[in-house]
Amino acid sequence: MFKKDITPGAKSKVKSSAQRAIRAKVLEQYPLLEPYIDDILPKKDQLDLVKLPDRVSLYTLGSTPLFFQHMDDPLLPHLALVHKYPDCFHRLRIDRGAIRFVLSGATLMAPGLTSPGGRLPNDPEDEEGRYGKEELAPGEVVVIEAEGKENACMVGVLKMGTEEMKKAKKGQACEAGHYLGDGLWGLSLG
């Protein structure tokens, strides 16, 4: 989505009613964020909406980006937020070989997740249960971590269910929404 560097458009304040709606939506989508919601979206503070190219809108609090959204698609968390609250999202892991493709903005392919270095939910090698037990359906928002790295490198929307991925082991798995080093990452909010 943000392969090229982007220039932010108009910045406007979010109405407090709309702000409540966003808060509710965030909680609905990411119930695990509940304990921290007051840190992320304080009730009193003024949210800003920054318009980005291609009908993407970005919600920010001061100069920290929080969530972005393409038209009325689900809210996606900004990676800086993911880094702060890594456990609150559905996570998958890719193997080392796939990192460089992801960081140059490629669509994530299934082999990167199914190979030994990758992790899907219910993975036999995932002893801690870090990657969850539930299979995920297409359309879910996932955070992509990488083998041997602590922090997440991408946020995207699943194109294929995880169950199907395990069977097919090929094809596009996850659309690149926002990755480390992309235009949204490099965006500076004055």
Place this chain on the structure above:
Amino acid sequence: MAEPTAYPKKVLYCGVCSLPPEYCEFGGTVKKCEEWLKSNHPHLHEKLYSQEALEQNLSSLSLEAQKRAEKDAQKKAAKAASAEAKAQAERASSKVLIKRIERNKRKYVTAVQGLEHFGLDIKKVAKDFGKKFATGSSVTRIPGGGEEITVQGDLSDDIYDYVIETYKDVPEDNVECVEDKKKKAAG
């Protein structure tokens, strides 16, 4: 990895490429990132760039994939380096022109060109000029393409000082004050 979770987690970002340091190796500016980390966070540097860590990184890939990745990385590094060199050259060669234009006898406007080469948002700068000098200040298109800032009043010397004072990215030698090119000599 599974440390007790105290939120929000603080993540360190590299000062060179802005990624978390563990991802620097994919950014194309590895050398610089490594140096930055070494001087700023030696502890982490040791962890990330130790011999063991490097070897472990390599061992998890097949030989062929390693070669491909290496080639790719080299290409990326070269690209990043050349882009940077280009940007720097442009920066060195581009000039900020402060022009004093006679509008009417004894009335002047001041036009400032070229600030955008130094990574400044000229719209914002125009606003700042207006505030600082308490005059009208706007961004206007110029016939040759591009934009310039037009400030009302004869402010060329003040703007010169202000630009050098506030925008440290702009080297003093690159700022130039000129009279209007038209033959009308200033009064």
